[in-house]
Amino acid sequence: MSRPSPAPRGARSQRTRSASRLRAWLRHHRAMSVDSTRRLLRQPLGSLLTMLAIAIALVLPAALWLTLDSARLLDAELDASATLTAYLASGVDDGEAGRIEEAIAAQPQVAHTRLVTAAEGMAEFQQALGLADALARLDDNPLPASVVVTPVDPSPEAVRRLSADLGQLAGVAEVRLDLAWLERLRQLAELGRRVALALAVLFGLGVLLVVGNTIRLAVESRRQEIEVVMLIGATHAFVRRPFLYSGAWYGLGGGLLAWGLLALGNQWLAAPVRALAASYGANFAMPQLGGMGSATLLICSTLLGWLGAWIAVSRHLAGIRPR
Amino acid sequence: MIVFEHVGKRYGGRFEALANLDFRVRRGEMVFLTGHSGAGKSSLLRLIMRLERPSRGRILVAGHDIARLHASQVPFYRRQIGVVFQDHQLLFDRSIYHNVALPLEIRGIEPREAARRVRAALDKVGLLHRERALPIELSGGEQQRVGIARAVVNKPALLLADEPTGNLDPQLSADIMALFEDFNRIGTTVMIASHDLALIARLRHRTLRLREGRLVADEEAA
Numbered sequence: 448m449s450r451p452s453p454a455p456r457g458a459r460s461q462r463t464r465s466a467s468r469l470r471a472w473l474r475h476h477r478a479m480s481v482d483s484t485r486r487l488l489r490q491p492l493g494s495l496l497t498m499l500a501i502a503i504a505l506v507l508p509a510a511l512w513l514t515l516d517s518a519r520l521l522d523a524e525l526d527a528s529a530t531l532t533a534y535l536a537s538g539v540d541d542g543e544a545g546r547i548e549e550a551i552a553a554q555p556q557v558a559h560t561r562l563v564t565a566a567e568g569m570a571e572f573q574q575a576l577g578l579a580d581a582l583a584r585l586d587d588n589p590l591p592a593s594v595v596v597t598p599v600d601p602s603p604e605a606v607r608r609l610s611a612d613l614g615q616l617a618g619v620a621e622v623r624l625d626l627a628w629l630e631r632l633r634q635l636a637e638l639g640r641r642v643a644l645a646l647a648v649l650f651g652l653g654v655l656l657v658v659g660n661t662i663r664l665a666v667e668s669r670r671q672e673i674e675v676v677m678l679i680g681a682t683h684a685f686v687r688r689p690f691l692y693s694g695a696w697y698g699l700g701g702g703l704l705a706w707g708l709l710a711l712g713n714q715w716l717a718a719p720v721r722a723l724a725a726s727y728g729a730n731f732a733m734p735q736l737g738g739m740g741s742a743t744l745l746i747c748s749t750l751l752g753w754l755g756a757w758i759a760v761s762r763h764l765a766g767i768r769p770r
Numbered sequence: 771m772i773v774f775e776h777v778g779k780r781y782g783g784r785f786e787a788l789a790n791l792d793f794r795v796r797r798g799e800m801v802f803l804t805g806h807s808g809a810g811k812s813s814l815l816r817l818i819m820r821l822e823r824p825s826r827g828r829i830l831v832a833g834h835d836i837a838r839l840h841a842s843q844v845p846f847y848r849r850q851i852g853v854v855f856q857d858h859q860l861l862f863d864r865s866i867y868h869n870v871a872l873p874l875e876i877r878g879i880e881p882r883e884a885a886r887r888v889r890a891a892l893d894k895v896g897l898l899h900r901e902r903a904l905p906i907e908l909s910g911g912e913q914q915r916v917g918i919a920r921a922v923v924n925k926p927a928l929l930l931a932d933e934p935t936g937n938l939d940p941q942l943s944a945d946i947m948a949l950f951e952d953f954n955r956i957g958t959t960v961m962i963a964s965h966d967l968a969l970i971a972r973l974r975h976r977t978l979r980l981r982e983g984r985l986v987a988d989e990e991a992a
Contacts, residue, residue, distance in 0.1 A: 471878025675859045678819070679920070680849035681876045682842075 475688065483692035486665075487700075494700070500657045501701025505748055506708045508647035509736075513709070515639050517734035531596045531606065533613050536620045541565075544592040547618045551594050556609045559597040565590050591620065603630060651751055654701065658694050658755030665690060666763045673767055683764055690760045691753055698752020702745040709736060771797040771928060771959045772818060777827035779813055779983075787813040788983045791827070795961065797927075800954040802970045803963040805980035811963035814980070815932050818961070819851060820844055832927065849877060852921030852958075856933035858913045860905040860920075866892070867901040870919045877924070891919040895949060911942040918949055922958075929953055931962040935969065943969055 487494040533551060535544055541564050548562040563571070568590040598609050610622045666673065673686055717733045736744065772795040779788040788810045795801050803811050816822050817829055823837045830836070832850070839847055860869050870891055874884040892898045895915035897908075905913055914934060921929060931950065935943035947962075947969060954960045964970060970977060979987035 467880065468878060471880070474881075475875075475878065671859075672861050672863075675861060676872065676876060677845075678821075678848065678853060678859070679873045679876060680845045680847075682845045685845075685876060 475685070479689040480692050483689050483696060486689075486693065487696055494697070497657060497661050497697050498700035498704050501654050501697060501748065501752070502704035502708055504650040504653040504657065505701060505705035505744065506712075508643055508650050509705060509709055509744060510712065511639070511643040511646060513734040513736065513740075515636060515643055531598065531610050531613065531622055531624045533594045533596060533616075533619045534621045534623065535592045535594070535618055537591045539592055539618050541592070543618065544594075547616065548594050550616060551596060551613060551619075554609070554612065556599050556605065556612070557596055558599045561595045563593045563595060565592045568593060651747075654698070654748070654751045655755040655758065658697050658752045659759040661697060662690050662694055662756045662759040663763065665693060666760055670767065673764075677767070683761075686764060687757070687760045690756045694752040694754075694756020694759075695749050696752070698749040698755075699745060701752065702748030705748065706736070706741060706744055771795050771799070771832060772961070773828075773830040775828045775830075777817065777824045777829055779810075779817065779822065780825045786983055788817075788824075791985055793978060793985060793988060795959060797959055798954070798957050800951065800960040800975045801962070802973075802975055802977045803961060803980065804965060804967060804970060804977055807965065809980040810983040811965075811980060812932055813983075815853075815930050815961070815963055818928075818930060819853060820847055849873070849924060850926055850928065852924060852926035852929040854914070854917050854921045854929070854931035854934045856936040858905070858917040860913060860916055862905050864904075865901065866897065866903050866905065866908070866916050869905065869916055870901075870923050873920060873924045887923055887925075888919075891923040892916075894922070894952070895919045911938050911945070914938065914942075914946060915949070918946070922953055927959060929958050929960045931960070931964075933964055934962060935964060935966055940969070947973055 535547060539547070544562060544564060548560050551557055552560045565588050569588050572590065596609070596613065598606050600606075606624055610624050613619055613622045676686060713733050713735070720733055774791045774793050777788060777791040778786065780786050791814070803814065805811055813822070817824055818831060818836075820836050820839060828835055828837065831847075834847075836847065861872070867888055870888045871884050874887060879887070889898060889901070892901055895918055897912060897915055897919065900908065900912070905916065908916065918931075918934070921931075929950070934950070935946050938946065943966060950960050950962060951973070977987070977989045978985060979989070
């Protein structure tokens with residue numbers, strides 16, 4: 448008869464022990480997630496109000512972020528359409544204008560050029576302003592020919608440099624670039640981004656407080672239970688677990704409600720925004736959260752709920768000593 | 771099992787709850803702790819449960835200086851001790867079964883094994899037929915028996931009880947004490963704080979008598 452050597456048996460029992468410990472841990476997680484859900488459902492109105500408070504705190508920074516995101520899209524579009532206009536000297540005829548255009552097109556920083564002759568300029572002007580009658584009475588065409596230049600690099604410095612270079616060319620009277628308003632828009636967007644970040648931090652703290660306060664009350668109402676389980680050997684993690692699940696559920700519920708509110712707001716604002724954009728001749732689509740944005744919103748709100756619960760329970764665990 | 775070496779406990783720097791306690795309890799012994807209320811019985815039990823640390827001296831339980839336990843080890847230390855409280859400390863929002871199962875749940879015992887042990891413990895205290903009841907539906911004596919079932923379901927090496935018969939009539943008290951004797955007979959070290967002197971005298975076990983925080987008598991069983 449052979450006896451099993453003790454070493455592998457010990458190793459195996461070690462393995463089974465840690466495996467069973469893992470199973471016990473998972474079992475408790477499952478039990479607590481179900482238990483905390485049941486507790487939320489037992490007080491549907493209270494739970495809903497808490498989630499709504501979280502949702503409202505989340506909607507504002509999320510909406511601002513969405514708006515800025517769409518502004519960034521707009522920004523990119525504007526960059527792509529940044530052009531300079533080189534007005535030629537008034538005496539330049541069409542043939543000479545063509546040669547100047549070629550000279551401009553030959554510059555390395557120029558991506559594309561379009562010549563607008565004096566006559567074409569007049570036609571565009573008449574069409575844009577609807578002043579056909581008044582302008583037709585003029586004897587001469589007072590408008591100079593111009594070359595619309597699309598730069599290779601649309602960044603403000605590059606455009607400014609190109610504009611100076613073009614100004615040096617013979618036959619070019621003046622170079623116009625409308626960058627000032629673009630710059631202002633960028634600065635506004637930057638300001639908005641910072642405001643959004645500050646708001647997100649503030650409202651994130653708000654979510655922590657809302658969840659923390661709710662969990663504090665829950666801890667208070669289960670104080671006796673906590674004391675008893677600590678007396679019979681529960682670890683802090685064991686005591687904390689159901690509350691962390693509650694916090695995470697509150698956060699997730701708040702996130703889902705915030706998502707719904709954003710979608711609702713989007714619907715509600717879509718028509719007037721489209722009309723406004725159309726009046727500027729722009730095609731502006733309402734910003735959407737999209738898959739990534741939705742996931743970010745839900746994950747952040749769940750984590751905030753969890754963290755709020757963690758802080759609240761830990762503070763109270765330190766205060767609760769079994770009698 | 772339990773060794774007290776010159777143990778003293780002061781509260782708030784002035785009030786001396788326990789002074790210079792020196793005794794040892796052997797493994798498998800059954801010991802009563804008596805004295806008037808305020809004599810320090812509860813303080814002594816709280817020290818053993820590591821709810822408090824002694825201001826002076828050393829307490830060894832199963833060979834370990836329990837003041838040296840790290841906070842994270844304390845829960846695991848407490849799992850080796852079964853405690854019965856005067857006011858039962860049952861959870862009123864769950865059934866008798868789940869109250870008794872609580873220590874096993876904390877230890878992560880597999881549910882089928884836990885059910886077996888819970889039923890065995892309830893059977894021992896004679897309440898197997900009430901496992902689905904809520905604590906509120908039980909009499910005081912029955913509630914105390916549930917508390918005992920919860921304390922022993924883990925098969926602890928040490929069983930502590932603080933006035934377990936405090937609110938019970940003499941017949942029920944005798945029944946409860948008989949239960950403790952049963953557990954002692956199978957090897958559990960038992961320490962019971964009680965001021966029911968008549969009952970203690972009848973049971974003939976070693977008795978530690980406290981007065982104003984001092985050990986004034988240590989009488990072996992007659």
